[in-house]
Amino acid sequence: MSIWEAAKVALESLRANKLRSFLTLLGIIIGITAIIAVISIINGLNLYIAEKVANLGSNVFVVQKFGIITSHDQWMDAVKRNKDLKLEDARAIQDRCRNCEAVGVEVHTYEDVKYGNQTVEEVGIGGITANILPLENYEVDLGRALSEFDVDHARYVAFMGADVGENLFPHTDPLGKQVRIGRTKFTIVGLGKKRGSVFGQSRDNYAKIPLSTFQKIYGSRRSVNITVKARSQQVMDEAEDEARVILRARHHLRYNAEDDFGIVSSQGINDLWKDLTEKIFVVAIFVVGISLVVGGIVIMNIMLVSVIERTREIGIRKAVGARQPDILRQFLIESVILCCAGGAIGIALAFLVSYGLSKATPLPSSFPLWAPPFAFAVCTLIGVFFGIHPARKAAHLDPIEALRAE
Amino acid sequence: MGENGNLIRTIDLWKTYEMGAEQVHALRGVTLEIGTNEYVAIMGPSGSGKSTLMNLIGCLDTPTSGEYYLNEKRVSEMDDDELAAIRNKEVGFVFQTFNLLPRATALHNVELPLIYNGTPLQERLAKAKAALEQVELADRMHHRPNELSGGQRQRVAIARALVNNPSILLADEPTGNLDSATGSEIMSLFDRLHQQGNTIIVVTHERDIVAHAHRAIHLLDGRIARDEPRIEDRG
Ligand SMILES: Nc1ncnc2c1ncn2[C@@H]1O[C@H](COP(=O)(O)OP(=O)(O)OP(=O)(O)O)[C@@H](O)[C@H]1O
Ligand SMILES: [Mg+2]
Numbered sequence: 001m002s003i004w005e006a007a008k009v010a011l012e013s014l015r016a017n018k019l020r021s022f023l024t025l026l027g028i029i030i031g032i033t034a035i036i037a038v039i040s041i042i043n044g045l046n047l048y049i050a051e052k053v054a055n056l057g058s059n060v061f062v063v064q065k066f067g068i069i070t071s072h073d074q075w076m077d078a079v080k081r082n083k084d085l086k087l088e089d090a091r092a093i094q095d096r097c098r099n100c101e102a103v104g105v106e107v108h109t110y111e112d113v114k115y116g117n118q119t120v121e122e123v124g125i126g127g128i129t130a131n132i133l134p135l136e137n138y139e140v141d142l143g144r145a146l147s148e149f150d151v152d153h154a155r156y157v158a159f160m161g162a163d164v165g166e167n168l169f170p171h172t173d174p175l176g177k178q179v180r181i182g183r184t185k186f187t188i189v190g191l192g193k194k195r196g197s198v199f200g201q202s203r204d205n206y207a208k209i210p211l212s213t214f215q216k217i218y219g220s221r222r223s224v225n226i227t228v229k230a231r232s233q234q235v236m237d238e239a240e241d242e243a244r245v246i247l248r249a250r251h252h253l254r255y256n257a258e259d260d261f262g263i264v265s266s267q268g269i270n271d272l273w274k275d276l277t278e279k280i281f282v283v284a285i286f287v288v289g290i291s292l293v294v295g296g297i298v299i300m301n302i303m304l305v306s307v308i309e310r311t312r313e314i315g316i317r318k319a320v321g322a323r324q325p326d327i328l329r330q331f332l333i334e335s336v337i338l339c340c341a342g343g344a345i346g347i348a349l350a351f352l353v354s355y356g357l358s359k360a361t362p363l364p365s366s367f368p369l370w371a372p373p374f375a376f377a378v379c380t381l382i383g384v385f386f387g388i389h390p391a392r393k394a395a396h397l398d399p400i401e402a403l404r405a406e
Numbered sequence: 407m408g409e410n411g412n413l414i415r416t417i418d419l420w421k422t423y424e425m426g427a428e429q430v431h432a433l434r435g436v437t438l439e440i441g442t443n444e445y446v447a448i449m450g451p452s453g454s455g456k457s458t459l460m461n462l463i464g465c466l467d468t469p470t471s472g473e474y475y476l477n478e479k480r481v482s483e484m485d486d487d488e489l490a491a492i493r494n495k496e497v498g499f500v501f502q503t504f505n506l507l508p509r510a511t512a513l514h515n516v517e518l519p520l521i522y523n524g525t526p527l528q529e530r531l532a533k534a535k536a537a538l539e540q541v542e543l544a545d546r547m548h549h550r551p552n553e554l555s556g557g558q559r560q561r562v563a564i565a566r567a568l569v570n571n572p573s574i575l576l577a578d579e580p581t582g583n584l585d586s587a588t589g590s591e592i593m594s595l596f597d598r599l600h601q602q603g604n605t606i607i608v609v610t611h612e613r614d615i616v617a618h619a620h621r622a623i624h625l626l627d628g629r630i631a632r633d634e635p636r637i638e639d640r641g
Contacts, residue, residue, distance in 0.1 A: 005521070012509065316505050319466060320519040320566065321494020323487040399466050403505060 006333035013306070013334075014341060024302045025342030027295025028379065031288050032346025033353065035378075036371045038284040040354035042277045044365035049273050059233045060135055060265070061240055063089075063226040063247065067262015068272050082260045083251055084223035087211075092246050093228060099239035104132040104227040107214055111182040113160075113207055115168040123164055124206040125181060127214020133159065135227050138208075143175045143190035146210060150189075154212035158186040161204035162194040181207055184217055240265065292378070295342065296386035303335050303390035314394050315402025328395040335387025336380050343379035347372050412475075413573060413605055414440040414463060419472035421458050421628075432458040434628040435472070440607065442573075445600045447616045448609045450625035456609045457578055459625065463607065464497045464576045465489045477573055494523050498567025500577035504559045506551040512538065512562045513547040519570045537565040541595060557588035564595065568604075575599065577608045581615065593618050 014021045065082050069075050087105060094103040107127040113120045126132070133145045138159075146159050158181065165174050165188075174188045186209060195203040230239035240263055251260055307314070314327060354365045421433040432455045440446055448456050461467040462474060465481055468489070474482040476496060484492065493499070506515045516534040525533070538547050541561040551559050560580060567575055577596070581589030593615055600606050608619065616622050624632040 312505075313507055316507060317518065317522075318490060319493060319499055319505065321490050321522040321570075323490040323522070325487075326522055400461055403466075403501070 003333055006330045007337055009330070010334040010337040011341075014338065020302075021338075021341075024298055025295070025338065025345065027291055027298050028339055028342030028382065029295075029346045029349065031292035031295050032343045032375050032379065033349040034291065035284065035288040036347060036350035036367075036375060037353045037357075037365075038281070038288070039371055039374075040350065040365040040367045041357065042280060043368045044354075044358065046273070046277065047366055048364045049269070059230040059236050059239075061228055061230070061236070061243075061268075062264045063093075063228065063243060064262050064264060065223040067264050068268060069262075077258075078262070081258065082262075084221070085226060085247075085261060087220065087224060089247055089250060090224060090226045092250055093226060093243050096246050097228070097239060097242040099231050099235040099242055100228050101231045102131050102135060102229040104129045104135050105211055106132050106225045106227065107211065107218075107222050108225070109214075109218060109222075111207075113164055113168065114180040115177065118168050120164050120167045120205070122205075123161075123181075125214070126206060126208045127211040127218070128208050129211050132227060133208065135229055138195075139193040141191045141193040142173075143188070145190055146208060151210040151212055154210055154216055156184065156186045156213060157189045157210070159190040159192065159208040160188055161192050161202075161206040163202050163204040164207060165191045181209065182217070236265070236267075292382055296339075296382045299335055299338055299383070300386040300390060302338075303331065303387055304393065306334070307331065307390050307394045310394075311397060311402045311405035314397050315399050315405065318397070318399040319403060324395040327397075328391045331391035331394045332384060332387050335390065336383030339379040339383035339386075340376055343375045347375050412439045413442045413444075413477060414438070415475040416462075417473040419459075419462060419469045419474060421455070421462065421467070422470040431628050433462070433469070436625075436628070436630055438623065438630060438633070440574075440605070443600070443603055443605055444607075445596075445605075445618070445620045446607045447619035447622045448607060448625065449611070449616060449622055450631070454625040455628040456625055458628075460576055460578045460607070460609055463574070464499050465492045466499070490522075494519055495570060496573045498564075498570070498572040498575045500560070500563050500567050500575070500580045502579040502582040504551070504556075504563045504583070506559060506562055506566075508551055511548050511550055512543060512554065512565075515551070515562055516547075516566045516569050518566060523570070533569055534565075537569040538562070540568060541565045555588075556584050557591055560584060560588075560592055561595065564592070564599075568599070574605045574607060577606070579609050579611070581610070581612065589615070 063085060065085055066075075066078050069078060090103055090105045093100060097103075105128065109125050110122050111125050113123045128146065128151075130146050130148045130151050132138075138145070141162065142165075143159075146157065149155075150157050158179065160174070160179075168174065168179060169177065174191060177188050178185050179188060180186075186207075192204065192206075197203060226243075228239065228243055230236045244259065244263065247261055248259065253260060317327060317330075350371070351367055354367045358365045416436055416438050419433050419436040420431065423430040423432060436455075436459060448459065450456050458467070462469055463476075465476070465484075466489075468484075469482055472482065473480065476492065479492070481489070481492060507518070510518075513531075513534055516537050517530050520530040520533060535544065535547065538544050541564050543558060543561050543565065546554060546558060546562075551562070554562065560583075564575075564580075567577075575596075580596075581592055584592065589612070596606055596608065597618055606619075608615070610616060620635070622632075622634045623630060624634075
């Protein structure tokens with residue numbers, strides 16, 4: 001009996017009883033839908049992270065008071081331990097790190113920005129050295145970026161994000177206009193290109209002003225972020241180590257004490273992300289695994305019913321010469337096809353879910369091409385695993401008794 | 407093995423069923439020989455062991471004790487899969503209840519034995535069609551059993567039994583579910599098959615059917631009560 005004929009028999013019995021088939025396959029459908037949807041979302045997030053979050057550039061890292069913190073305990077320790085980073089820390093790195101090409105500094109706060117009677121609330125204000133803009137891939141849309149001259153002379157000029165520009169100057173040219181950042185007046189010298197949003201959070205809601213000006217207004221007690229560019233990607237690790245050693249020396253840390261600052265690189269973000277998605281994946285696999293096992297048990301049950309219902313057919317086949325392996329194969333193929341039918345529906349649903357999610361939410365998702373073959377492989381395994389018992393039962397039926405069945 | 411050599415040879419066949427503490431002896435020592443191209447009727451009252459004997463001869467079942475040789479091969483010691491191969495190759499079985507696959511067409515039903523011996527598709531179709539022609543059902547080959555009359559169903563079953571050119575054709579009350587006119591139609595088909603050289607064994611209650619056969623074996627309580635060779639009847 002060929003695979004094709006077994007497939008025909010299986011599909012025919014599926015068609016003959018649509019509702020029962022659907023209920024039978026529900027577990028498999030849910031399982032496969034869930035696993036592929038999760039894979040799609042993680043896959044989409046991966047692309048997203050690679051494209052947007054980790055766009056520091058492969059040879060840039062940032063030293064912060066708190067690096068990436070992933071647990072409450074870590075946070076409590078860091079709060080107790082970590083020191084504010086000072087401008088002098090940045091200078092020390094600039095002076096002594098041989099593998100570092102450029103060092104930029106940025107300080108953050110939030111302020112409302114006003115023009116006339118228009119207000120944009122909670123704009124991220126960054127006091128920066130001029131090299132921050134190129135280091136962090138800000139591009140100029142209108143006017144110019146901040147210059148060294150602006151920073152050296154603590155000028156009251158601002159480079160603004162696209163959102164702020166659009167909201168305050170929907171119809172007029174923003175260049176040269178005076179806006180209020182907090183209570184201080186600044187002249188707009190440039191507008192940044194749109195950077196889009198990450199997880200629904202706009203990345204164009206900023207105003208960059210010279211670091212020196214920032215410190216005049218807000219004082220110089222805040223911790224700074226230090227953005228460092230290594231000479232090349234090859235020396236990235238060395239540059240990071242140098243910066244670490246320099247800061248530890250300045251902070252008088254003992255050799256066995258932990259860093260009292262954090263270093264963030266795109267590598268670091270990627271590692272963290274990988275770690276996170278692996279955890280999501282493990283949980284998802286576990287949940288999906290349960291539903292697949294339940295689905296498999298239902299399939300086994302329905303196959304056992306099928307064997308009983310078709311005892312006579314089995315008897316006829318044996319009477320005309322079907323051997324045990326022939327019958328075994330027929331029922332195994334049938335349960336595999338049953339599972340794969342569920343898998344196919346699951347794949348289609350997952351595709352819809354993944355498409356719908358990416359349309360309706362800021363969650364990106366991308367349906368990977370290897371998902372369908374993967375799903376069919378999983379379904380085949382389930383079909384074989386849960387089909388083997390009913391199939392063996394069918395194969396071992398005694399021909400005489402099978403023929404006598406009603 | 408000669409022209410009238412022993413196609414079938416059984417020695418002291420016993421078949422015993424355990425019914426709880428009780429033992430039911432369906433066959434109590436059947437010894438018999440049947441040659442090639444014989445036409446044998448097996449008779450006897452209900453429960454005398456006719457079907458049991460047919461199932462053993464047809465390799466559908468194995469004896470509790472005794473020996474059975476088919477074509478000089480010792481069948482009584484074979485396992486399940488070896489028996490399946492023998493059934494496929496040597497035996498054509500016709501049942502009282504037809505035993506066709508209800509969802510398959512006549513053609514597919516007839517193809518079935520060929521599927522299990524790996525005959526290639528084209529050859530399979532050709533042989534199945536030829537077998538259906540032999541029972542004069544070529545025009546019904548795409549019908550399902552429920553679209554056929556009882557006699558036609560039995561003819562499909564006979565075509566299936568013949569399709570592999572078996573050494574023996576076994577029929578257990580093949581006319582039991584048919585009216586007498588259709589029954590005699592089937593019996594004359596058996597006559598013709600016998601004339602073409604087939605070896606035929608038929609279980610029957612009906613006297614006029616026995617007249618077709620050339621030998622009548624009477625069973626009683628699992629034993630052969632009478633064995634009447636009637637070769638001389640034939641011209
Ligand atoms: N599976 C079984 N379990 C127990 N006893 C059985 C079984 N099969 C047959 N028998 C018994 O064996 C004896 C012979 O049965 P068998 O079917 O061979 O009779 P038969 O001659 O074909 O009868 P009939 O003319 O009614 O078909 C009967 O007494 C029957 O009850
Ligand atoms: Mg009987």
